[in-house]
Each structure stands twice: as C-alpha cells, then as structure tokens.
Amino acid sequence: MAPSGSRSIKRGCQRVLYWIPVLFIALIVAWSYYAYVLQLCIVMMMTCLCLFVFSVVYLLVYHAVFIMFVWAYWQTIFTKPMNPLKEFHLSYSDKELLEREDRGESQQEILRRIAKDLPIYTRTNSGAIRFCDRCQLLKPDRCHHCSVCDKCILKMDHHCPWVNNCVGFSNYKFFMLFLAYSLLYCLFITATDLQYFIKFWTNGLPDTQAKFHILFLFFSASMFSVSLASLFTYHCWLVCKNRSTLEAVRAPVFRHGTDKNGFSLGFSKNFRQVFGDEVKYWPIPVFSSLGDGCSFPTCLVNLDPEQPSSPTGSNPANKGAAEGRQFPSKPLRESQSRLLTSTPSWTESDSATDKDKKGASNPGMTIENEA
Numbered sequence: 001m002a003p004s005g006s007r008s009i010k011r012g013c014q015r016v017l018y019w020i021p022v023l024f025i026a027l028i029v030a031w032s033y034y035a036y037v038l039q040l041c042i043v044m045m046m047t048c049l050c051l052f053v054f055s056v057v058y059l060l061v062y063h064a065v066f067i068m069f070v071w072a073y074w075q076t077i078f079t080k081p082m083n084p085l086k087e088f089h090l091s092y093s094d095k096e097l098l099e100r101e102d103r104g105e106s107q108q109e110i111l112r113r114i115a116k117d118l119p120i121y122t123r124t125n126s127g128a129i130r131f132c133d134r135c136q137l138l139k140p141d142r143c144h145h146c147s148v149c150d151k152c153i154l155k156m157d158h159h160c161p162w163v164n165n166c167v168g169f170s171n172y173k174f175f176m177l178f179l180a181y182s183l184l185y186c187l188f189i190t191a192t193d194l195q196y197f198i199k200f201w202t203n204g205l206p207d208t209q210a211k212f213h214i215l216f217l218f219f220s221a222s223m224f225s226v227s228l229a230s231l232f233t234y235h236c237w238l239v240c241k242n243r244s245t246l247e248a249v250r251a252p253v254f255r256h257g258t259d260k261n262g263f264s265l266g267f268s269k270n271f272r273q274v275f276g277d278e279v280k281y282w283p284i285p286v287f288s289s290l291g292d293g294c295s296f297p298t299c300l301v302n303l304d305p306e307q308p309s310s311p312t313g314s315n316p317a318n319k320g321a322a323e324g325r326q327f328p329s330k331p332l333r334e335s336q337s338r339l340l341t342s343t344p345s346w347t348e349s350d351s352a353t354d355k356d357k358k359g360a361s362n363p364g365m366t367i368e369n370e371a
C-alpha cells in the first residue's frame with residue numbers, strides 16, 4: 001500500500017480514537033441522569049410519599065442545570081476553532097521569495113516586511129517573527145499551531161481530549177461555562193444525594209438496586225466536584241489575568257521582552273473580553289466574546305517607545321490615510337467596538353482625559369493613538 005494511503009488510514013483511526021474520552025463522559029452523564037432521575041428521585045418518591053415535594057423540586061432544579069451543562073458541553077465540542085484570517089497567510093509570491101532564501105536572517109527580513117502591515121506584537125524567544133511552517137502563515141498574537149488539529153488556532157488555550165477539540169478564541173467562553181455548569185451539576189447531585197448516602201450506612205434505605213446507584217452517584221459526583229472545582233478555579237484565575245493556559249506556562253514575548261501580564265487590561269475588561277459586555281449573555285453558551293481573535297489590545301505597547309512607527313509601519317502623521325486598509329479588514333461588531341473604544345486606556349489605570357482622543361475601532365490603532 002502507498003505510504004500516503006497508510007497515513008490516511010492511521011489518521012482515520014486516530015480520529016476515531018480521539019472520540020473515546022468524549023464517549024466516556026457522555027456515558028457517565030447518561031448513567032448519572034438515569035441514576036438521579038429514575039433511581040434517586042422517582043423510585044425514592046414511590047417508596048416514601050413524604051419525599052414527594054422534595055423530589056419534584058430536585059427534578060426541576062436538576063433538569064435546569066442539566067440542560068445548561070449539556071448545552072455548554074455541546075458548544076465546546078462542536079464549535080470549530082477559528083483559524084487566522086487570510087491576511088496572515090503568505091501570498092504566492094512571498095512564498096516563492098521565502099523559499100528562494102536559504103539564510104534565516106534573509107527570511108526574517110521578508111517576514112518582518114509582511115508583519116509591518118499586521119497587528120502583530122509578539123515574537124519568538126529569540127525576537128523573530130512567529131511563523132508557522134506548516135500553515136505557511138504569520139502567527140497572530142496568542143495564536144499557536146495545534147499538533148492534534150494540525151492547524152493554527154486563534155488564542156489557543158489548549159487541546160482538550162475530553163471535548164476532542166481545541167479550546168481557543170471561538171469556544172473559550174463555552175469551555176468556561178461547561179466547567180461552571182458541570183461543577184454545579186456535580187455539587188447539586190452531591191448535596192441532594194447526601195441524605196440518602198447517610199441513610200445507606202444507617203440501613204435507612206429500602207433494599208432495592210436503587211441504593212447502589214445512590215451510593216455510586218454520591219462517590220462519582222463528589223470526586224468530579226473536587227477535580228472540576230480545581231480546574232474551574234484555575235481558569236477563573238486565567239480569565240482574571242487575561243492569560244491562556246499556554247501563556248501561563250510560557251509568558252508571551254513582546255518586542256522588549258517577556259511579560260506574563262502583557263494582555264491584561266484589568267479585571268473588568270479581561271472578563272468582558274471572554275464573556276462580552278452584555279450581562280444577559282454571560283450565563284448562556286452563545287458566542288459573545290469581544291474582538292476578532294487575531295488582534296488583542298495589550299497594555300505593554302504603551303510602554304514601547306518604537307510603537308508609533310510599528311508594527312503597522314505607519315507614523316501618526318499618515319495614519320489617517322492608512323486607516324482604510326488597516327487591520328482588521330472587517331469592522332468590529334458594535335458590542336466589540338464598545339469595549340475597545342469606550343474605555344480611555346488599556347493600562348490598569350484609566351484616565352478620563354484621554355477619552356475624547358479615541359475613536360478607532362481597531363485595538364491596535366487605539367494603542368497607537370496613545371503611544
């Protein structure tokens with residue numbers, strides 16, 4: 001068989017195997033539904049009518065949490081990760097030019113020329129432009145190549161085997177809600193199952209198979225609660241600091257060195273960057289994150305003395321003329337623009353005096369105005 005044929009078979013097998021953790025979670029959730037609704041609520045309700053009111057209330061709350069949990073999980077799994085826009089891809093002529101050069105420095109020169117027109121602020125550890133050989137593109141800030149998905153993913157957080165998807169710009173809010181609702185789901189089951197769990201050890205439960213479901217439900221829900229609580233707390237901390245998991249492991253490198261707080265704009269703006277600025281959408285797994293995923297306002301660029309002439313290559317004098325073709329090509333949605341323009345400064349300390357100077361919807365340009 002041709003090597004490419006065996007490679008595609010291997011890839012196909014891998015793809016099937018990647019769904020096993022998701023299937024495992026789905027089976028546990030399905031069993032927990034059966035155990036809680038049928039065995040804990042309905043069977044217990046029939047054995048003792050005094051539990052009727054409790055069981056009805058439990059069932060109502062349980063289903064509300066269950067729907068939100070499954071909805072958020074579904075969204076995290078099936079929301080396609082976003083890839084860099086075509087502006088970041090090398091043109092055919094640039095590709096040819098790059099291939100012709102064999103020296104790293106000459107290639108960097110070409111990449112630097114292309115990067116001048118893009119809102120790229122981060123570099124590699126050695127100060128070079130971040131370039132993905134595999135996708136043939138200049139990596140936008142916070143974008144990383146995922147070896148499992150074999151694609152560059154915008155604001156990549158990590159590749160999660162439990163959702164068989166990359167967690168990044170397009171689904172990070174869903175992932176956070178998935179953690180929140182699954183934790184709530186497990187805590188609710190643990191809390192309401194506790195009374196039956198105690199009865200199990202004091203022989204207060206009728207001798208049916210329901211008692212074993214009740215026992216294992218309590219064990220599994222409390223164990224998952226502990227692990228989910230630690231993961232959720234960690235990601236809450238990341239949201240507050242405006243860091244991805246990858247950035248928490250390795251701080252992003254800017255023109256003047258690494259800075260782990262480079263993208264942090266203060267708690268409120270960091271939170272709204274993920275959840276949006278409309279409170280009604282915060283608890284619902286629909287996309288409401290701000291920005292375009294390719295460019296991010298940073299607090300660091302204000303400190304960069306060379307910022308006015310880079311990275312867009314325009315100086316403040318001819319900025320107006322350049323604005324028409326500046327990144328992003330599509331205007332930001334109104335809700336996005338509000339966050340990015342209504343606030344006077346990207347640094348932690350807001351100064352009201354700068355407010356009137358701002359007008360651009362592009363975060364990169366807003367930063368330039370300030371510099």
Ligand SMILES: [Zn+2]
Nearest residue numbers: 132135145152
């Ligand atoms: Zn890539």
Ligand SMILES: [Zn+2]
Nearest residue numbers: 146149159166
């Ligand atoms: Zn991935």
